[in-house]
Structure formats: C-alpha cells, structure tokens
Amino acid sequence: MKTVILSLCAIFFSLNLQAQAETETSKDSKYESYMKETLALYDSVKTLSDYQEIVNRFDRIASAESKEWLPLYYAGLTNIYMSFVNGLESEQRDDYLEKALEYVNRAEALEGESSEIVLLRGYVFMAKVSVNPAIRGMTLSGKVSALFAKALEIDPKNPRANLMVGRWKYGSAQFFGSSTDEACAYMQKALAIYKNQPESNSIEPSWGENQAQQMSERCLGKE
Amino acid sequence: MYRHYLFIILLLISLTSSAQLKGIVIDQNEQPLIAVNIYLQGSYHGTSTDAAGEFALDQVKAGDTLVFSFLGFETKKWVLKSQHFQIYNRIRLKEAFNKLKAVSVSAGSIEVSDEQKAVVLNPLDVVTTSGALGDVIGALKTLPGTANNDSDGRLFVRGGSADETAIFIDGLRLGSAFGSSLNGIPTRSRFSPQLFKGSFFSTGAYSAEFGQALSSVLSLNSVDFPLRRQTDLGISSVGSSASHTEVWERQSLTSNFNYTNLKPYMAFVPQNIEFVEAPNGISTEFLFRQKVSKRGLFKAFYAYQYSGMEVLREQLESDQLQRTSLDNFFHHLNLNYQQDLNSKNLIDGGISFSANKDDIIQDSNIIGMNSKLLHMKVRHQYFATERLRLKFGAESFARFYDESLNGQSRDIANEQIAAFAEGDYHFNSDLVLKLGLRQSWYANSSYLMPRASLGYRLNQSSTLSLAFGDYVQEQSPAVLILENNLSSSKAQHLIINYQFNKGSHTFRIEAYSKVYQSLLRNQNNYFSNGKGYARGFDLFWRNRGGVKNLDYWITYSYIDSKRHWRHFENQVQPSFAPKHNASFVGKYWVAALKSQIGASFNINSGYTYDNPNLAGEMESVTKAYHSLNLSWSYLPRPNLIIHFEITNVLGRENVFGYQYSSTASADGSFSQMAIPQAAPRFIFLGIFYTISSDKKANQLNNL
Numbered sequence A: 001m002k003t004v005i006l007s008l009c010a011i012f013f014s015l016n017l018q019a020q021a022e023t024e025t026s027k028d029s030k031y032e033s034y035m036k037e038t039l040a041l042y043d044s045v046k047t048l049s050d051y052q053e054i055v056n057r058f059d060r061i062a063s064a065e066s067k068e069w070l071p072l073y074y075a076g077l078t079n080i081y082m083s084f085v086n087g088l089e090s091e092q093r094d095d096y097l098e099k100a101l102e103y104v105n106r107a108e109a110l111e112g113e114s115s116e117i118v119l120l121r122g123y124v125f126m127a128k129v130s131v132n133p134a135i136r137g138m139t140l141s142g143k144v145s146a147l148f149a150k151a152l153e154i155d156p157k158n159p160r161a162n163l164m165v166g167r168w169k170y171g172s173a174q175f176f177g178s179s180t181d182e183a184c185a186y187m188q189k190a191l192a193i194y195k196n197q198p199e200s201n202s203i204e205p206s207w208g209e210n211q212a213q214q215m216s217e218r219c220l221g222k223e
Numbered sequence B: 001m002y003r004h005y006l007f008i009i010l011l012l013i014s015l016t017s018s019a020q021l022k023g024i025v026i027d028q029n030e031q032p033l034i035a036v037n038i039y040l041q042g043s044y045h046g047t048s049t050d051a052a053g054e055f056a057l058d059q060v061k062a063g064d065t066l067v068f069s070f071l072g073f074e075t076k077k078w079v080l081k082s083q084h085f086q087i088y089n090r091i092r093l094k095e096a097f098n099k100l101k102a103v104s105v106s107a108g109s110i111e112v113s114d115e116q117k118a119v120v121l122n123p124l125d126v127v128t129t130s131g132a133l134g135d136v137i138g139a140l141k142t143l144p145g146t147a148n149n150d151s152d153g154r155l156f157v158r159g160g161s162a163d164e165t166a167i168f169i170d171g172l173r174l175g176s177a178f179g180s181s182l183n184g185i186p187t188r189s190r191f192s193p194q195l196f197k198g199s200f201f202s203t204g205a206y207s208a209e210f211g212q213a214l215s216s217v218l219s220l221n222s223v224d225f226p227l228r229r230q231t232d233l234g235i236s237s238v239g240s241s242a243s244h245t246e247v248w249e250r251q252s253l254t255s256n257f258n259y260t261n262l263k264p265y266m267a268f269v270p271q272n273i274e275f276v277e278a279p280n281g282i283s284t285e286f287l288f289r290q291k292v293s294k295r296g297l298f299k300a301f302y303a304y305q306y307s308g309m310e311v312l313r314e315q316l317e318s319d320q321l322q323r324t325s326l327d328n329f330f331h332h333l334n335l336n337y338q339q340d341l342n343s344k345n346l347i348d349g350g351i352s353f354s355a356n357k358d359d360i361i362q363d364s365n366i367i368g369m370n371s372k373l374l375h376m377k378v379r380h381q382y383f384a385t386e387r388l389r390l391k392f393g394a395e396s397f398a399r400f401y402d403e404s405l406n407g408q409s410r411d412i413a414n415e416q417i418a419a420f421a422e423g424d425y426h427f428n429s430d431l432v433l434k435l436g437l438r439q440s441w442y443a444n445s446s447y448l449m450p451r452a453s454l455g456y457r458l459n460q461s462s463t464l465s466l467a468f469g470d471y472v473q474e475q476s477p478a479v480l481i482l483e484n485n486l487s488s489s490k491a492q493h494l495i496i497n498y499q500f501n502k503g504s505h506t507f508r509i510e511a512y513s514k515v516y517q518s519l520l521r522n523q524n525n526y527f528s529n530g531k532g533y534a535r536g537f538d539l540f541w542r543n544r545g546g547v548k549n550l551d552y553w554i555t556y557s558y559i560d561s562k563r564h565w566r567h568f569e570n571q572v573q574p575s576f577a578p579k580h581n582a583s584f585v586g587k588y589w590v591a592a593l594k595s596q597i598g599a600s601f602n603i604n605s606g607y608t609y610d611n612p613n614l615a616g617e618m619e620s621v622t623k624a625y626h627s628l629n630l631s632w633s634y635l636p637r638p639n640l641i642i643h644f645e646i647t648n649v650l651g652r653e654n655v656f657g658y659q660y661s662s663t664a665s666a667d668g669s670f671s672q673m674a675i676p677q678a679a680p681r682f683i684f685l686g687i688f689y690t691i692s693s694d695k696k697a698n699q700l701n702n703l
Helices: A004-023 A028-043 A046-065 A068-081 A089-112 A115-131 A133-154 A159-176 A180-194 A208-221 B001-018 B123-128 B136-139 B265-267
Strands: B021-028 B037-039 B044-050 B053-057 B067-068 B075-081 B090-093 B107-111 B165-169 B196-202 B216-222 B230-237 B239-247 B253-259 B274-292 B296-313 B321-341 B347-360 B365-383 B388-405 B409-429 B431-442 B445-459 B462-473 B489-502 B504-522 B525-544 B550-565 B578-590 B597-602 B627-635 B640-644 B655-662 B673-674 B682-693
Touching: A028 A046, A028 A068, A046 A068, A046 B044, A068 A089, A068 A115, A068 B673, A089 A115, A115 A133, A115 A159, A115 A208, A133 A159, A159 A180, A159 A208, A159 B489, B037 B347, B044 B053, B053 B296, B136 B216, B274 B321
Parallel strands: B021 B090, B165 B216
Antiparallel strands: B021 B053, B037 B044, B037 B067, B067 B075, B107 B196, B196 B216, B230 B239, B230 B682, B239 B253, B253 B274, B274 B296, B296 B321, B321 B347, B347 B365, B365 B388, B388 B409, B409 B431, B431 B445, B445 B462, B462 B489, B489 B504, B504 B525, B525 B550, B550 B578, B578 B597, B597 B627, B627 B640, B640 B682, B655 B673
C-alpha cells in the first residue's frame, strides 16, 4: 500500500513538474499554437457570434500576453469583418468599428506605426466611409487615402497595402466612372507578391490573397 | 507517515481538479447576452456565452478571478467562491455609459459636423446647396429659424436683426464678419467654407460660453491639421483663386489668394444697379499650424481683404443721380493654442483682432468708418467623470471705433470683460442636464446671465429638449459714439424641441419664445428703453439616401415678432422678419453624368414696410418673395470640377421694401421707390483643379 501511494505521489509530482516545465520553456509555442488555433477558426465562421468568439479568444490572449500586438491586431481586424456582416444597422456597424479602432490604438502602442497597423487603421476608416458613403465620403476619404498611402510607403512590398490601395482606387474609379487601370495595377502587384510568398504557417498577417485574386479576375474580366 | 501522504494526495487533488461553473449572463432587463467573453484573468482560458446567454466553464476554482467582457457593457470582474460551483449563476452586466451615444441637447442648436448622430447638416451640404453660392450663410438660410433677406446677405435669426448674430472662429470672435457693401447690394461672409471642418449654429438659448449676441451664434472650427500637400487652382465667371498647402512633420502652412472682379461678368449679365466700378477685390489668407510637444496645437490665422465698388443711383427728391463709392479694408488675426494637460483637463485660449475700414465717397461727402475688435479668451475644460464635464473661462472684448465726415472726426473705445462657468451632467444615457452662469462687466454695470438646458431621450429615435437663457449685448459703437450712457440690450430665450432620427430620416420641430428688453430707441435722442418679442415654431424634415443618391430637406419657419424700437411710436413687425418662411433643397447624384444636380426653392410671405401715405406704422407688406436656384457640378475626373449655378431662374422681381420721399408732393402724397434685387439673377461658372499626391482630392469645398 505504501508503495502504491508513494508511486502515485511520484506520478503526481512528475506530472506537475512536467506541466510547470512546459509552461516555462514553451510559453512562446503555447502562444503560437493558441494563436494558430484561433486563426484557423476563420475558415468556419458562419455567424456574427462565430466572429465574436474569435474576438473573445484574441482578447483573452491579449490579456495574458500584454506585450504581443498580434492578438490586438486580429481582434481589430475581426471587428472590421463584423461591421460588414449583412443586415446590421449603421449604428451597430459603427460600434464594431469604434471597437476596432480601440484595438488598433492598443496594437500601435505596442508595435508603433508599422505598415500593417497603419493599413489596419486605414481599413477601419474605409469601413466607416462604407457605413454612410454620401456623408462620410467627402470628409473621411482623404484620411483613408493618406493612411493607405502611408502603409505602402513604409513597406512597398506589403501585399495588403497594395491590395487596399487598389481596392480604394477601384471604388472611386467606379464612382466617378473613370478608368480602373491604375487600381488594377495595384491589385495585380498585390497578387504577384502573394504568389511569390513562400507557403508559411506563421501567425503574422497573411490575409487578402483571395480578395486580390477575385479583384484581379474582375479587372481582367472588364478588359 | 501514512497520514502524511494521504494529506498530500488530497491537497494535490484539490489543487488540480475543480468543478464546473455554470450560469447565464444577462443585461439589466433580464435579457440574455450572447457571445460574452468569460475568462480567467491573465490566462488564455475561457469561454463565451452561447445563443441562450449560458455558459459552462471548468478548470477554474475558488479564489480565481473571472472577467466578463462584452461590447457596450461595463467589464465585470468576479472572484469565485466555492458555493458558486454548486449553483446556477446569474451574472448581470451593466450597460456602459457611452458619451458618444448619450443624449445631447438639441434645442436651439444645429451642429454641422461629420459625426453621424443627430446631424442636421454636414460640411459638404454647406457647399453643395444651390443658391448658397459657396457662402456658409447661404446654406444656413435654408435651415429652420432663419429668414431670407437677399438684399442684405447677412444672417437674420428668429426676428433678430443681423447684428444680433455673432460669428466665432475657434472660439474667438470675428469682428466685421461680413464684407462691407452699399445699401441694397448683398454682402457675403468673409471666408471660404473650405477653411472649416465643422460648425455649430445656434438659433437660441446657447451656452454660457457665448456672449455679446442677442439672437444667434455661429461657431466655426478651423481644420486642425491638413492631411497632405496640395495645390488648388480655380477660375470662375467672377474671378480666380490659388491655394497651396505645405505639410511638414509638425507644421503646416496654407496660403490662399483670391482675385474677384465682376466687370467682365456684368458686361454679359444685366444688373438693376448701375455700376461705375464693378465690385472687385483681392483677399489673402494664411493658416499656420504647429504641433507642440505631444498634445498641444498652436493655430495662427491671418487674413487680409480689400474690396471696392462705385454706383450711380436714382434719388427720390432729385433728378441728379447719386454717386457712391466704397473701399473696404479688412484684417483679421486669430491666434489660438490648445493643450491637453492630461486625459481629464484641456485648456485653450487665444487672441483675435479684427480691423475694418470703410472709405465712402457720396457725391461730395467723404465718410470714413473704422472699427476694431480685440477679443481675448481662456477656457479650461475638466472632464471630471464620463458623465460630468465642467467648463470655466474668462474673456475680454475691447472695441475701438472712429468715424469722420469731411475731415471732422470722433472716436470711442470701450471694454467689457466676462467670466463663465458651465457644467453638464448625464444622469444616464437618456437624460442630461446642463447649467451655466455668465457674468459680464461693462462700464458701471454688470449682468448676471443664467443658462440651463435639458435633454431627454424618449425612445431610440426621439429626443425632447428644453433650453433657457438670458443674453446681453451692448449697443453698437456707432450709437455709443453719440450717446455713451446707454444700457445694454437684453433678451430671454425659451425653447422646446422634439427631434426624431431614424435611418435616413430626420424630423424636428421647435417652438420658441424670445423677449427683448432695453432695445435701442431713437426719439431725437437715443434711449435704451425699447421692448419686443419674437415667438414661433420651426419644422424641418430631411431624407438623405432614402431614394438612392437623392438627398432633400424641407424647412418651414413661422415667426411672430414685434418691436417697439428705433424711431417707431408703436410696437411693429420689423422689416427683416417675414411671418412665413420656407425652403426646399434637393441634391441628386447622377453617376452616368458624373454630376451632382441641385435645386433649391426659397419662399417667404413678404417684408413689412412703412408707407407714409397710409395710417399706421409698418402697416404694409411687400409681395411674397421667392427664388428658384439650380446648380450643376460636373466631375469628369475626381480632381477636376466644373460648377454651374444660377439663382432666381424664374426671374421673379422681388421687392424688399419701399423708400419714400421725406416731403409730400402737391397732392399730399409721398412718392415711392422700390428696393429691388441688385440683379435679377446671379450666374456662376467655375472650374476647379486640384494637384496632390492623392488623385481623389478635389475642391468640392470651394463651390
């Protein structure tokens, strides 16, 4: 009996020690694996609540990892996606975008004005314009253009910066009925950068390829 | 020993295993909240509530702190106790107070800004309203509470005369806010709307921060920091303009140059007035911005304007034509500094100086008028809590005025100081109370002016508000120079307002009462014992985007106003306050034509005038005024705009009153002469081109 108890104790201790060692040595990998697990949820999103669950997860990671900007970045991005869900009142859309802006500010406080963060800020304002283009178009569009241009200037090889500059120019070309050539050139450039990127499983921002693909196809279809 | 091990085992079991925590998250109305984030503080571990608001969480234990967070609600921290594991927990979250979504007082005020909430008009509207001709005031005249007086051009609000409206730029008073003009020739406000990012227009019962305005306040906020380097060029039927903005890391400088000359235009378009020298002028503006440290901003604005004209006009009692020339010189300097001391304290202050000089030659008489205004102000805002904001400030106005006639001159100077304090408190998101007090000292008298307002949200889309206030304005220097011992005029405002906003619709109705005291009277000598009142109601309906690409609004204002003032023996309806006023404004974007097409129709029931051939005073009313205006903005490329606008398309011959001879003719009657429009219509054609790195930038703001 004594031996049984002793061995049980030993197992318990070793399990505990093992768990402790794991938390200390592979904190990064736990962070990464949890990030990856959460990022994988984007593939199965169906409802607003599914999106909210993703935001909640990033929020939790951010609360535990106070020095990481990526969870905040993705929480912001997901709020932007939520603002585009069909059937929302404009006030609700604005709520999500205000929240997105809050995350962008927090991410920027950690990471500074990097290309990805400036771009995300631009994306928030672009979404704000889309809530009420007639009213906000004139007053906010300058800000959106400036932010996208800045993101591209900081990192000309950022495919998302190329994509968003292209998307923005495409929208305005359509509104004014002018040529979309310039916009399409950006889209094609974005697509080329995406295609040349090595397949990676990193948690760094990598979204946008499908959109670049679709927009480029639309561009080709028009010609 | 044996017992020892058992103890350790039990301890280990209790530490590593734990029961499941179950419950539901609800709001104050017992409604379940879906997708609330629930997690162990400082860890990845957590869950979200399901579609029924329920949750189940394991691997937590007594002593852990759980965080409940949800958009729009206050985050709740909850320390777990062992009994929580045995019951079904009901967690109630409190709705967060959000200043942006809380009710605000809409009585009397019309905010022109980009924010979505309760906005009646946005900055773009100002410049795309047909008939406004790019003048802020022109657009405001289509709003409730205002009256059209096209022969004057200034802003007349709710039975108040034009000088009862004060205009502020970044909180500092703009002296001589309108260009000088000769009788019957409409003037314009001095600055292009492009300089401003938003404005606040109040038709009564405004904050304790504003003084020296009996009826209305227009507060313009200049652009904080321009976005980019940009050059704008414009040429039009009446002149040309050039503007350049340079932006550095921490500074920016915008320079504008304008040249106006109506001579070529008047050669094509007939006028009702004979001009010897067509209205012409130059103006230049400089705006400098400097960011100071992390949260400070210094703004400097300087403007210089010159305008001149000369006319020949028929006279009632002479066959001779009267020749009048006007040269106007205007300077304005506005220095403003604002600093966030910390997240709760904001201070700002500044100095503005306006100098206006009019040189008039009428036949052989040489007249000079020179007025200067120096305004200094400091203000401290304290955001005590989310719900409570306090504002304190002090200001001084110094006015200097001199006038001369054929070499003989006289002058006057006076000073007034004032202090104000105001607080607004949100009891909750649906109820706000604002209380303010203003004290001013002028000469030997002082005035204490209470102000109060209340906003209450009836339901999601409608708000009721009430506002009240006392206002004082000193007599104009042109009168004080003749009689220095006059007390200031006073007004008391009471306003009740109902506003409805839903989707693309805005509807508001506002009723008001304004009581005047100590108005100026002129019975051989000047007195300040006049009286008066104005009361009425306004209706406003706007639908923006309900029909795709169409935006329209309709305004109706009823004004019942009478005054016992100036030289009148009785209480009379002033000439500038027609009883019924209405505006219809529409704008439609036609993508296929790359054009915005606009129309506006303004109408009122006519202006009162005094006909000495009839018994009574101000007993007659002119025929109804109306004007139909059309505009067309064509944007072939985003940075190129061609704008065409024509006012009074129907050619209505509006009359603003009549002048009478001072002596009766042989048959005992006084001969009359109508005061017509300066021109049957105004035609504007302009081309505006913008050069910047952002190809979409344009000058819609200039139109």
